[in-house]
Amino acid sequence: MAFWLPSSSNHSWRLPEILLFLLLVSTGVTSREFLKNADFESPPSNLPENSNKTSVALYKNNTIPGWTFQGAVEYITADQTKNISLPDKGHAILLGEDGKINQTFTADADILTYLLTFALVPGGHNCSLTAPLQISAPDTDALFSFSQHYGKEPWEVHGVYLGSWGDREFVNLEILSQSNDSTPTCWPAVDSLHIKTMGIVMPDGDNLVVNGGFEYGPDFLESSEEGILLDSAPTPFFSPLIQWAILGKVRYINSKHFFVPQGNAAVELVSGVSSGVQAATKLQAGSSYTLSFTLGDANDSCKATFLVGAQAGLTSRNFTLESNGTGSAAKFNMTFTAGPDVNTITLLSYTTSQTKDGDFCGPVIDDVILRVSHGLRVSVPWKSLIPVCLITIVCFF
Known part of the structure; x- marks a missing residue:
């Protein structure tokens, strides 16, 4: 495997920039578009030019570039006069009864x-109940629906783990509506799909928690300022937040639109009591470790007394932060003795908070670090994770 770096005659490269480049290469992060017409801005065939309709039902003689469809499917257009708001440039696909695109x-x-x-x-006005939307791929089946309000935008952005693949295999992505027991007032519409790929995420120095700064997760959409909602993921192996299980619902936030204590990303525990994140790590039984993390607010007018429970190994403690909702943070830590086998690290909200506008919000968690106590350094088997040529480049610089 060969790696290319720009010539020093054309670029002045500093060590942090080189290390960031190497980290991106070693984790295999890419954001190229795998899906055709992912924002549905290329209209269906047989759509009349200069059509002023906000909704066009699709039939067998229509096609959506890049997609196939079945059932009740409509191509909808944003129209402020009719209170239809959409991300991106203003088109989406509404999935009615038995509606499916793939x-x-x-x-x-x-x-x-x-x-x-x-x-x-x-996909309608004043929706009190929206039929669930199902995302299906070879390794996942996930349902999404509007249940609570988490921001000012009329839509929600969600992130989901699709699966792990390679060898140029074909992957079929299906998006379909699901009828529920009661008659829905609205059917769901979908827009602005984006796929991100990621390789192995490595430990950061002597931090025993992988992705402790929450920098590795789904891509943020340029068309949204409300972050990404991540639904419950009971295991870190099938979670959109790399190496973290998700309890309840959390919001993945970035520093562009929120207050983030460290780095570019963090998580906000928005679904109230028992929402949180959980990691697992292999520790030496009977040894002493220190867990530290930053607790804050996202600068989203979430004014409350945050109570967060931290559990590490067999030790549990509660931590409190008074939030005025304008962006604040404090560091906390706890020392514990590791139990046998795998030890879990859990950060859990014990409060339910809302802004004055009624949006659900909560404490921000960031910069989670787990180290051996008393200044002992843990040896991380880097050579088994990083190609030898990467180590050579780092040493050269």
Whole structure:
């Protein structure tokens, strides 16, 4: 495997930039578009030019570039006069009864993790109940629906783990509506799909928690300022937040639109009591470890007393932060003795908070670090994780 770096005669490269480049290469992060017409801005065939309709039902003589469809499917257009708001440039697909769209894409040659970001839009006015939307791929089946309000935008952005594939295999992505027991007031619409791939995420120095800064997760959409909602993922192996299980619902936030204590990303525990994140790590039984993390607010007008429970090994403690909702943070830590086998690290919200506008919000968690106590350094088997040529480049610089 060969790696290319720009010539020093054309670029002035500093060590942090080189290390960031190497980290991106070693984790295999890519954001190229795997899906055709992922924002539905290429209209269906047989659509009349200059059509002023906000909704066009599709039939067998229509086609959507890049997609196939079945059942009740409509191509909808944003129209402020009719209170139809959509991300991106203003088109989406509404899935009515038994409505389904699907597209097959080709995976990369290397085995990578595939994460999907998409916008879920209520397909009607004053929707009190929206039929669930199902995302299906060979390794996942997930349902999404509007249940609570988490921001000012009329749509929600969600992230989901799709699966891990390679060897140029074909992957079929299906998006379909699901009828529920009661008659829905609205059917769901979908827009702005984006797939991100990611390789192995490595430990950061002597931090025993992988992805402790939450920098590795689904891509944020340029068309949204409300972050990404991540639904419950009981195991870190099938989670859109790399190496973290998700309890309840959390919001993945970035520093562009929120206050993030460290780095570019963090998680906000928004679904109230028992929402949180959980990691697992192999520790030496009977040894002493220190867990530290940053607790804050996202600068989203979430004014509350946050109570967060931290559990590490067999030790549990509660931590409190008074939030005025304008962006604040404090560091906390606890020392514990490791139990046998795998030890879990859990950070859990014990409060339910809302802004004055009624949006659900909560404490921000960031910069989770687990180290051996008393300044002892843990030896990380880097050579088994990083290609030898990468180590050579780092040493050269």
